[in-house]
Amino acid sequence: MPYTDVQFSPYLTFTRDDWARLRADTPMTLAPHEVTQLSGLIEELSMDEVEEIYLPLSRLLNLYVAAQQELDSVTTTFLGRQASRVPFIIGVGGSVAIGKSTTARVLKALLARWPHHPRVDLVTTDGFLKTNAELERLGLMDRKGFPESFDLPLLLNFLAEVKSGVAHVEAPVYSHFHYDILPGQNIIVDRPDILIVEGLNVLQPAVLPKNGSAIPFVSDFFDFSIYLDADVDVIQHWYVKRFMRLRATAFRDPGAYFHRYAQLSQEEAKERALMIWRNINLKNLEENILPTRPRARLILRKAADHRIETVALRKL
Template sequence: MHNAGKIEFSPYRVFNREEWARLRADTPMTLKESELEQLSGLIEELSVEEVEQIYLPLSRLLNLYVAASQQLDAVSSKFLGRTTDGKAPFIIGVSGSVAVGKSTTARVLKALLARWPDHRRVEQITTDGFLLPNAELERRGLMDRKGFPESFDSARLLNFLASVKAGVRYVEAPVYSHFHYDILPDQKVVIESPDILIVEGLNVLQPARLPRGGEAIPFVSDFFDFSIYIDADPAIIGEWYAARFMRLRSTAFRDPGAYFHKYASLTPEAALERANQIWRSINLKNLEENILPTRQRARLILRKAADHHVESVALRKL
C-alpha cells in the first residue's frame, strides 16, 4: 500500500560533542599548540580541546577506514591475480559552503593523519585550482557564478582524480590564487604517490547529470573512500563570510596587486554592505542550490555552532 507519510528513519547516527569525544579512546595528541596556530583559519582559531574532542576521534576513525581499504585492495588484487599493485591512495572529500571552515578541517586532518605510522604521506588539494580561468568565465558569462558547478573544468578534475586513484606516481594539478582571484597559468602542483589525498571543495559531493542512455559518467565523489560535510546554519556562515571579508579588507586587499584591492578604500560600513551583498547574491545562492542538497551524501557531517566549535557529529549508518 502506498504511504505518503513522512519517513522517520535517518541513515545517520548522531553524536553530541561529549559522546564523540569518548571515541578518541587512547589516540595520542600529536600536535603542539604552536602547530595549531599555523593550522587555524583566518577567523577560526583552533584549540587543543577542539582537536582532542573532535579531530582525534575522527583521525582514529579514518585510520581504521584506511586499514580496511588497504585490506580490500589486497583481496581484490589476489582475486585478479595481480601481485605487483601498490596500495591505492585513500581519498577523502571535504565539502561545505564558502567560509564554513573546509580548509581548516582539511589542514588539521592532514597533520593528524600523517602522524599515523601506516600512512605518513598525506597530501591536500583544493578544487579551486580546477576553476575555469577568469577569461573563460567571462567569455561564458559566468563570472557572477564563480564557484557554481558550471564554473569548474570538471573533466580535468575527474582525470586528475582518476590518475591519482590509478596509482600514477606524479600527477599535476593547476594552481589557483585567491590574491589574483584567478588560475596561475604557469604554475602547477604535483601530487606524488600519496597514501592519503584530501580533496577540499564546494561541490565535490555534487552528482553529475544522469545520462538518458545509461552510459558511464563518473561523479567526483566516485573517487572518494570517505566524505565529510562541514555544516552550519546559513545565517551564521554569512556572518563568518562577512568577518573574513572585513579581515582581508584590512590585510591582503590593501596590496595594489590584489584583485579585490578596490574594496580596501571603502568605508567600514560600505565594505560590510558589499560583503553581505556578495554573500546573498552568490555564495548563499550556491549553498542553497548546489551545496546544501549534497549534505546527505556525505559519510560524516560536522555541525558547527556560532563559535566555530563542532557541536554534533553525524556518522552514516548506511
C-alpha cells in the same frame, strides 16, 4: 504504511562529549604552536577542538584506511595481480567561509602522524576553476564557484589518475590573492597514502543521461566524505567577518584582485560583502552545496563560535 510516514535516518548522531569519548587512547600528536598555525583567518583552532573532535575522527579514518588497504589486497589476490597500494581519497565539502580549509589542514597534519600512512597530500578544487578569461568569455564571472565554473573533465581526469596509482599527477594552482589560476604553475601529487580533496561542490552528483551511459561523479573517487554544516545566518556572519578581515589585510596590497574594496568605508564594505553573499554565495549554497549534505559519510555541525557541536556518521 505510506513511505512518507517512515521515521528513518541513515546517520548516527553524536553529541560533542559522546564523540570525544571515541578518541579512546589515540595520542595527541600536535603541539600547541602547531594547532595555532593550523587555525583559519577567522577561526581560532583550540587544543580542545583537536582532542575532542579531530583525534576521534583521525582514529576513525585510520581504521577506514586500514580496511581499504586490506580490501585492495584481497581484490588484487583474487585477480592474480601484483598488489599495489591505491591512495585513500577523502572529500571535504561545505559552504564558503565555513572552515573547510582548516578542517582539511588539521586532518592532513594528524593523519600524516599515523605510522601506516605518513604521506598525506591536500588539493583544493579551486585549482580546477576555469580561468577568469574563460569565465568572462562564457559570461560566468558572477557564478564563480558554481558547478559550471569548474573544469570538470580536468578534475575527473586528475582524480582518475591519482586513484589509478599514476606517478607525478599535476594539479593547477589557484591564487586567492590574484583571484585566478596561476599560469604555468602546478602542484604534483605523487602516489600519496591519503589525498584530501577540499572544495565547495565535491559531493555534487552529475546529471545522469537517460540512455544509461556511465557518467563519473567527483565523489565516485572518494573513500570517505565530510560535510561541514552550520546555520545559514551564522555562515553569513562568518563570510562578512572574513571579508572585513581581508579588507584590512590582503586587500590593501595594490596587486590584490580585490584591492578596490580596501578603499571602501566600513559601512560600504559591509554592504558590499552582504551583496556578494546574497547574490552569489548564498545562491550557490542553497542551489548546489546544501543539497549534497546527505551524500556525506560524516557531517560536522558547527555552532556560532566555530566549535563543532554534533557529529553525524552515516551508518548505511
